[in-house]
Amino acid sequence: MPFKHIALLGLGLIASSIAMALRRNNSETKITGFSRSKRTRRKAEKIDFCKVSESISDCVLGADLVILCVPVGAMGDLMQRVAPYLSKGTIVSDVGSVKVNVISEINPFIPKEVIFVPAHPLAGTENSGPDAGFATLFDNRWCILTPTDQTPIDATKKVKKFWQSLGAEVCEMDASHHDLVLSVTSHAPHLIAFTMVGVADEFSKVTNSEVINYSAAGFRDFTRLAASDPIMWRDIFINNKDAALEILGRFTEELFKLQSAIRRKDGDFLLKYFERTRSIRRNIIEAGQDTAEPNFGRKK
Numbered sequence: 001m002p003f004k005h006i007a008l009l010g011l012g013l014i015a016s017s018i019a020m021a022l023r024r025n026n027s028e029t030k031i032t033g034f035s036r037s038k039r040t041r042r043k044a045e046k047i048d049f050c051k052v053s054e055s056i057s058d059c060v061l062g063a064d065l066v067i068l069c070v071p072v073g074a075m076g077d078l079m080q081r082v083a084p085y086l087s088k089g090t091i092v093s094d095v096g097s098v099k100v101n102v103i104s105e106i107n108p109f110i111p112k113e114v115i116f117v118p119a120h121p122l123a124g125t126e127n128s129g130p131d132a133g134f135a136t137l138f139d140n141r142w143c144i145l146t147p148t149d150q151t152p153i154d155a156t157k158k159v160k161k162f163w164q165s166l167g168a169e170v171c172e173m174d175a176s177h178h179d180l181v182l183s184v185t186s187h188a189p190h191l192i193a194f195t196m197v198g199v200a201d202e203f204s205k206v207t208n209s210e211v212i213n214y215s216a217a218g219f220r221d222f223t224r225l226a227a228s229d230p231i232m233w234r235d236i237f238i239n240n241k242d243a244a245l246e247i248l249g250r251f252t253e254e255l256f257k258l259q260s261a262i263r264r265k266d267g268d269f270l271l272k273y274f275e276r277t278r279s280i281r282r283n284i285i286e287a288g289q290d291t292a293e294p295n296f297g298r299k300k
Contacts, residue, residue, distance in 0.1 A: 007033070011033045034055065066092045072232075076106060080109045095121055106118075121163065142169050
């Protein structure tokens with residue numbers, strides 16, 4: 001472990017999972033945490049995954065790694081608040097799923113002798129809060145680092161080693177490319193899920209809740225995505241607007257193609273399309289990013 005004292009600002013799913021993964025490895029690293037919400041601090045204290053501080057200044061005092069674990073829309077304000085209390089040589093990182101805007105919001109407040117290494121662990125669930133975390137969340141999941149031109153190579157290597165110690169695979173990527181990729185793999189699918197569940201909610205008003213009572217597996221998976229933290233996803237779409245709109249435009253074009261094929265009863269087109277998309281699912285399983293077990297390996 002390249003860090004002796006890690007400060008977690010924000011005490012939700014990701015922060016608690018980071019701490020639990022460190023404890024699983026019997027790490028002697030000091031872990032402190034802070035949340036603006038008193039209620040969240042009390043929850044974290046009960047779980048006892050870190051030493052909960054009552055102020056930002058106490059939390060980051062002496063920390064050599066500070067991780068911002070808040071919604072992307074709050075990153076800039078938090079960085080401005082914490083900046084005066086950071087020690088010389090401290091590395092600041094984050095877990096935001098948008099990188100271009102987060103970097104532009106954080107960079108102006110990074111003190112001269114403090115280093116910023118942007119990061120995004122591709123791990124999470126539809127649950128939130130300190131009691132939602134678990135030690136294996138990052139196992140075999142990817143963490144993408146998006147260092148800037150000002151980020152020293154040694155600092156990036158330290159953060160890489162940190163995430164690897166939590167069980168993650170680590171790669172580096174340009175921030176703008178990251179935002180486009182995540183729009184395809186995460187942001188657009190969530191927005192589609194929000195939309196589909198919203199349509200079902202309207203439809204259920206005229207079907208006596210049959211949509212809810214007779215939900216098939218596909219719709220249940222949509223609801224799982226749509227149950228994710230509303231504040232987090234509001235901030236993601238606002239802060240990754242251009243990439244999200246680009247992918248949604250392409251999605252609309254594909255949807256029109258399928259709509260046309262269904263109207264024309266073009267079975268050959270539909271079969272080839274579905275065979276291609278099925279192969280993508282197989283590739284994801286082969287890459288170790290999911291399981292072929294029944295019900296996706298979930299407990300019934």
